[in-house]
Amino acid sequence: MVAQRMVDVNGVRLEIAEQGEGPLVVLLHGFPESWHSWHHQIGALADAGFRVVAPNQRGYGRSEHPEAVDAYTVFHLVGDVVGLIQESGERQAYVVGHDWGAVVAWHTALLRPDMVLGVAGLSVPPPFRGPYPPLAVTQERFGGRFYWNYFDRPGVADAEFGADTRTTLRKFLYSASAAASPSGEIMQPLVPSGQGWLASMEDPEVLPDWLTEEALDALTESFAGGFTGPLNWYRNLDRNWELTAPWHNAVVTPPALYMYGDRDLVPAFPGAAELIAQLPEFMPNLVRKPVELADCGHWTQQERPDEVNAALIDFLKTCDQTAAGEQGIL
Numbered sequence: 441m442v443a444q445r446m447v448d449v450n451g452v453r454l455e456i457a458e459q460g461e462g463p464l465v466v467l468l469h470g471f472p473e474s475w476h477s478w479h480h481q482i483g484a485l486a487d488a489g490f491r492v493v494a495p496n497q498r499g500y501g502r503s504e505h506p507e508a509v510d511a512y513t514v515f516h517l518v519g520d521v522v523g524l525i526q527e528s529g530e531r532q533a534y535v536v537g538h539d540w541g542a543v544v545a546w547h548t549a550l551l552r553p554d555m556v557l558g559v560a561g562l563s564v565p566p567p568f569r570g571p572y573p574p575l576a577v578t579q580e581r582f583g584g585r586f587y588w589n590y591f592d593r594p595g596v597a598d599a600e601f602g603a604d605t606r607t608t609l610r611k612f613l614y615s616a617s618a619a620a621s622p623s624g625e626i627m628q629p630l631v632p633s634g635q636g637w638l639a640s641m642e643d644p645e646v647l648p649d650w651l652t653e654e655a656l657d658a659l660t661e662s663f664a665g666g667f668t669g670p671l672n673w674y675r676n677l678d679r680n681w682e683l684t685a686p687w688h689n690a691v692v693t694p695p696a697l698y699m700y701g702d703r704d705l706v707p708a709f710p711g712a713a714e715l716i717a718q719l720p721e722f723m724p725n726l727v728r729k730p731v732e733l734a735d736c737g738h739w740t741q742q743e744r745p746d747e748v749n750a751a752l753i754d755f756l757k758t759c760d761q762t763a764a765g766e767q768g769i770l
Contacts (some may be wrong), residue, residue, distance in 0.1 A: 442458070442479075450516070450520045454495045454496065454498065454503040454504065455495065459486040460482075462491050465492050465535075466535050467482070468494075468541030468542070469539070475495060480745035480749065490756060495524060498512065499673065500669065501662040502662075509672045512673050512676050514547050514680040517673075518551050522555060531555065534560070535548050535556050536559070537562065539706075542565075543567050545560070546561055546564075546567060550566075557760075558695040558755065560698070565706075566723065569685075569687065573678040573681045575592055587630070594675075597667065602663075605660050608638060609659055610656060611638055613648075614642065615642055620642060620737070621737065627705045691724060695762070699731040700731075703736060716730050733747055
């Protein structure tokens with residue numbers, strides 16, 4: 441059964457959910473979500489012989505919400521993962537992330553490969569550092585209408601999303617899912633001129649099969665502290681680009697797995713398809729070619745839990761057996 445507790449790591453207090461015994465697996469959620477986005481995976485991974493820890497990352501749920509925008513850099517987020525591994529009494533762990541959680545997972549593997557037994561990312565491919573600051577690029581290309589730039593405006597998206605939290609989350613979860621794109625169309629990343637981003641999103645009368653009213657209630661409650669903390673992650677995109685200059689063109693060396701939905705907004709970004717095709721060059725220990733999940737939108741582990749669980753368990757057990765063999769245990 442899942443147990444929840446508060447832990448102190450890296451100078452902040454985080455809420456975690458945990459279950460199981462065995463090699464440690466850290467599950468990192470994305471935006472706008474919580475640890476509960478992994479509820480299909482936690483028990484399955486525990487039953488497969490792993491100890492699972494899924495935090496509400498900083499700025500989310502009952503975890504601490506630092507006020508300073510620059511308290512949400514990728515270095516802080518990776519530091520939280522390092523702290524969680526150490527707080528769990530381990531020196532190494534498997535790190536798995538979805539959406540922003542994938543960004544943190546990839547960077548943990550990049551910055552601290554000594555602590556990562558294997559890394560898996562869902563939806564977001566490794567964010568290899570481009571030649572220019574990302575917010576500056578999207579500002580120039582899309583005239584400030586790209587949602588990253590909209591999120592970067594202090595207080596604006598915070599107010600829009602916080603006006604009716606449950607409606608905001610319902611629109612987000614539905615609009616970025618395969619249920620909203622029966623003909624294969626994909627959610628648009630551009631904010632309508634003179635409006636908020638929610639104006640372009642459909643508000644469903646009926647939730648998709650993978651999302652229950654109870655799960656939506658729990659997620660809504662977790663955002664009682666507002667959206668500013670989560671949005672501050674986006675407000676560090678250019679700062680992260682500056683901070684990670686020493687790792688420009690660096691490769692992810694731990695064993696790696698990447699999965700994405702065929703109707704996901706993120707892999708449809710300009711240049712993403714080319715990046716995905718080149719992943720074997722950037723990740724020399726990619727254990728299999730990228731896994732494309734059919735009829736799946738952005739919320740991979742919730743929309744396609746059985747396929748995600750099977751792929752994750754196979755990946756983790758393969759890594760675990762390889763590591764045991766290298767140590768002469770087999």
